[in-house]
Amino acid sequence: MAMLKGSAIAFLVSCVSCYLISVPSLASSDEFLQCLREKIPSELVYGQSSSNFTDVLVSSIKNPKFFTNATVKPVCIVTPSDASHVQAAVLCGRKLNVRLRVRSGGHDYEGLSYRSACPYEVFGVVDLAKLRAVSVNQSESTAWVGSGATIGELYYAIAKNNSQVAFPAGECPTIGVGGHFSGGGVGMIMRKHGLSIDKVVDAKLVNANGELLDRAGMGEDLFWAIRGGGGGSFGVVLSWKVQLVQVPPTVTVFSIGKTLEQGAIDILTKWQDVGPSLPSDLNLKVKVQGQEALFMALYLGTCSSLVSTMGEQLPELNMTSADCRSMTWLESAALSFTDMSSTGTVEDALLSRAPSMSIFTKGKSDYVRRAISKDAWKSIFSWFAMNGSGLIMLEPHGGFMDTVPAAATPYPHRCGVLYVIQYIVFWQGDGGAPATTWLAKFYDFMGHHVSKKPRQAYVNFRDLDIGQNPAVVDGNVSTFESGKAWGERYFMSNYQRLASVKAAVDPTDYFRNEQSVPPLLHGSK
Structure with a gap:
């Protein structure tokens, strides 16, 4: 409950700070649109008064909870077809103090690529859907x-x-x-x-x-x-x-579900050490939902070899050749990521860009560096008995991931990570409160069993609950210190280097959102 109160306080502080931020006037917004239309073909610029503004905004929204009457929408959407159009948008925005947000696929878990959490922010969106060659x-x-x-x-x-x-x-x-x-x-x-x-x-x-x-x-x-x-x-x-x-001409997949009665907890407990140490050609991830663990594998090899490996490494799963499905790598990429089932033709699965406006979601993440105990897994399954719509995906690391130093890229979760957890809850209509409350409490419970100091998170599973940049009045620049709450969880020791790069390339913090890296300016904290 303390966690929930803390999140509520953080959200309140963020909202109050929005009243303090110096934002462009409506006149500036009009001038921004005029500037864009002078430099970019008018058919690529959609102001809020454009007849198809809403259609363009919705075109790649993947979570309808960020498309309501309360959603802070952009003053315009630019759909560039050339690099010069993006350059023009940046120059117009800098000149008239209108920031830009950038959308590619619309999957940002907090919708920050096309909406603002601050009710008074004036911003534009650069939608890159036409730059898809x-x-x-x-x-x-x-x-x-x-x-x-x-x-x-x-x-x-x-x-x-x-x-x-x-x-x-x-x-x-x-x-x-x-x-x-x-x-x-x-x-x-x-x-x-x-x-x-x-x-x-x-x-x-x-x-x-x-x-x-x-x-x-x-x-x-x-x-x-x-x-x-x-x-x-x-x-x-x-x-x-x-x-x-x-990749080989043929890969092998399987999907095997185990209920509690079939030994799911024992298998899952052992999987935590086996999954990250399997041959690198094999990825065995797990979905936990309800009272079942679903083990899903992709193997860059043949069925017979896979059966042999699983028999040696995880015989408790009782995997046989009857569980194998052989296909091309491309066909495996078209399978559903939650159950590895077929979702129609390869083209239907891989080339559809339809928005998703019926299922609401909320996500979180964790990293596990020490296996969770069998008793803890028993408690975890009791949480899923309370909520049938929630699930967790466990994706093992190891293999190639262990060979890359944490500082080689900003993604630091490398050697020593057993697996990453993605938490997801789903709901429809106005049923979000029970789902998100359950998720927040479950996430609080899981804090005892995952990485600590800091509790790590994956930036692509963006989560504003762990912290966000406050709006500021002193030059409208986010501070390095204020970003630590979330920045060190996503990037660990790489956060400081990222902030130094930000200071070198964008010291005025033009590209800013609720969880953008702030510049580490001289003397700042």
């Missing part, structure tokens, strides 16, 4: 991908001509590349090939001065920061050059 260089085994592409579109483009080429990224095809890469990119082949950011070799970015830069132009510090430092802090990344990886 994927260009594959087969001889180099690389690809340039626009930030507005989804990872499903990326997967499809790189594998359609060669089923043995892949890329390590997430498991939900509608996630936008821009936001996903900006935070790290956890996925099913990360134990073999790492996170998405581990395979990014170049990028094109518009900085706070409106300059278009590649890796050579931005320098290694900024290139380091954008690969895992979270979206919305350092500029607008327009596209990414990625190194592709090789």
Whole structure:
């Protein structure tokens, strides 16, 4: 309960601070729109009075709780089709003191890519959906991908001509590349090939001065920061050059559910040590919901070899060849990330960009470095007996992840991490209060069993409950000290380096949201 009170106080302080922030006037907003329309084709700029403003805003919203009458909406949406349009938007915004938020796929767990938590903030949105080209260089085994592409579109483009080429990224095809890469990119082949950011070799970015830069132009510090430092802090990344990886012509998957009566707790307790130490070709994740644990595997190999490995490493699962399904890697990428079931054709699963306006969600995250005890798992399952709509996904690290130093990229959760937990609750209509209250209490309970000092979190599972930047009046610059509450949980010791990069490339904090990295200015705390 103390945690809930603390969150309420933090939210109140944030809301009160919104009354203090100096925001642009309505006249400035009109001038901003005029400036945009002078520099960008008018059909790419949607003001709130535009007849299709709402359609464009909704086009990639994935959580309808951020589309209500109370939602603070942008004064306009820019849908650039060229880098020059993004440059113009930044220059107009800087000139007229209107900040920009950047949306690629709309999956931000707190909706910060297209809405503000402050009721008086005036801002515009740069929606990158038109910058979605994927260009594959087969001889180099690389690809340039626009930030507005989804990872499903990326997967499809790189594998359609060669089923043995892949890329390590997430498991939900509608996630936008821009936001996903900006935070790290956890996925099913990360134990073999790492996170998405581990395979990014170049990028094109518009900085706070409106300059278009590649890796050579931005320098290694900024290139380091954008690969895992979270979206919305350092500029607008327009596209990414990625190194592709090789996969076998056929991969193997299975999905095996175990109830409490079938020994779910014993298997899950053992899985915590087995999952991160399995051969790197094998990822065995777990979904816990209700009174069942669902074990889901992707193996870059054959069924017979997988059966042998599972028989040696986790015989309690009783996995047999009858559980195997063989397919191409691309087909495995089209499976549902919550149960590995088929969701129609590969094209339907990977290329759909439909918004999701019926299911409301709230998410949180944790990292586990020491296995949770069997008795604790018994208590955890009792929590799920109270709420059938809540679930947790457990994604093992180890393998390649253990070989990368914590400071190599802003994503620090590497060697020693057993697995990351994603907490999710779902509801429809106005049933959010019971679901989110249950989640908050369950998360509080889990604090005894996960990483501590700091309690770590994944920036791509953004959670404003753990802290947010207050609005300020002194130059409208967030402070390094105020960002520690959430920054050190996402980035640990990398937070300070990120803040130093921010100070070098955006000292006036133009690219700012509720959890953007603040600049570490001289003498600031």
